[in-house]
Amino acid sequence: MVEMTTATVQAMLDAMPIQAVWSEPIRDETGAVVDFEVRAASPRATDVHGRVGKELIGLRAVEAYPTIAGSPLWEGYLRVMETGEAEEVDRYSHVETGDGVPHRTVWSVQVTPVSGGIVSAWVRLDEEERLTTRINHTESLGNLGWGRWSLLNGEIEWSPQLYAIHGRDHAEGPLDLQDYPAITHPEDVPLLRDALDRLATVEGPQEFDLRIRVDGEQRHVRAVLEVSRDAAGQPVEVHGVIQDISDWHRAAEELAEINQRLEEESQLTARLQNIILPPPDDPFAIPGLEIAVRYFPAETAPLGGDWYQAIHLDHNQVLLAVGDVAGHGLAAASAMAKLRHAITGLAFAEHEPAQILVALNRLLRRMRPDVLATAVVARYSPKDRILTWTHAGHPPVLLIRGDRVQRLLHPGVLLGVFEDVSYTAANLRLEPEDLLLMFTDGLIERPGRDLFEGLDALCAAIETAVRGTTPAERLAAVMDALVPSNTSDDTCILVARITPHNLEGS
Known part of the structure; x- marks a missing residue:
């Protein structure tokens, strides 16, 4: 077997669009494997605690995830080290306790022997993650995102696609509704203010189209906002969906131009037919x-x-x-x-x-x-x-x-x-x-x-x-x-x- 350096394995993982790490075994005085330490990680690798990519390097499996010891996944790691043959551990149930509450996640892990250690590649299978993935995929396909604005404590939450629609980095944070006029086309600001005012007094969702400025260019968006109220009927939170309809708007304009040309051609054709x-x-x-x-x-x-x-x-x-x-x-x-x-x-x-x-x-x-x-x-x-x-x-x-x-x-x-x-x-x-x-x-x-x-x-x-x-x-x-x-x-x-x-x- 050809031995590879850590740098070589890291370069290999960098090029792979998967979640995976390469770990070397930690042995005791008798040579028995007592833990595995991560030496290289793919950029997409994300653990159960949200650590990503190179943040995983240096972690030891048993130290970082104590409940892994003695689990089917741990036994799979040991068998791969012993036999030198790859193995899949399907539907591994991992339990972590945080704030006294156990949290269960389900994973499929492929374990492969590589250069004296093991490469572990995983996919999360539990329903929450799958649902989140589906929602994110749906948002990306529809070019739409959701947002939540608390009227009590000012907390704001945006979905990833809403950041993409507005051209904002996550580090900048989401945009408050009161700051929205700053990026809105001047002609559309009265429409926006009227819609926001109506949220406080009118039941049901408010739907409107706006032109906004994003990275120096104009985009057309369609917003649907609705207020949640407390028992006394006072607004407490705004929920909304915003969709980037720029492509649709461009297509509509092009279609209108085509229809105009066809109408002109039809009129010209009719006149020509009458002449002939x-x-x-x-x-x-x-x-x-x-x-x-x-x-x-x-x-x-x-x-x-x-x-x-x-x-x-x-x-x-x-x-x-x-x-x-x-x-x-x-x-x-x-x-x-x-x-x-x-x-x-x-x-x-x-x-x-x-x-x-x-x-x-x-x-x-x-x-x-x-x-x-x-x-x-x-x-x-x-x-x-x-x-x-x-x-x-x-x-x-x-x-x-x-x-x-x-x-x-x-x-x-x-x-x-x-x-x-x-x-x-x-x-x-x-x-x-x-x-x-x-x-x-x-x-x-x-x-x-x-x-x-x-x-x-x-x-x-x-x-x-x-x-x-x-x-x-x-x-x-x-x-x-x-x-x-x-x-x-x-x-x-x-x-x-x-x-x-x-x-x-x-």
């Missing part, structure tokens, strides 16, 4: 049609990719279109604006609906290959009431005739999927007072529900809404019945009423 896609407040007329439009932004992302177009073209033709760019935010809105402007230009260039979709697909593939979109595009001729329409992966146009709803189904692949695609169109002659509904999937989409189920529910709701209405009421009845199913997605709705008079000369 201004929804009319009331129905408007274009040749042969009365148009009503409604846009519902997503609750979580007010800037979306849904769009519509309804515009009078040359030769007394009308363009009707609704589309949906996947995603939200500026990227989706930018792609939406490009498609909406492109479709208008293509329509004025007298492209047919199928040709328009081919061009829109090419535009997406060239300018935004990361974006997918759907669209339904229609050209309406008021002269003969012929509707020519085509789809690109979009929900079908709904035709409301009388009190029945018909789905105008037509095949067509999404925009932006393939480089080269072709689309076909279908034609239908409309009747006066027919209604056409174009919409995006937010109207029928709901988590956990099939889109076809949503479409069935929409058709049923429309049939119920128009049943028994007059021709003049039908457009408003349908608009009132259209409520988005998915508030996390934006929704665009366009309803066109076929006006009964002939607008050929318009």
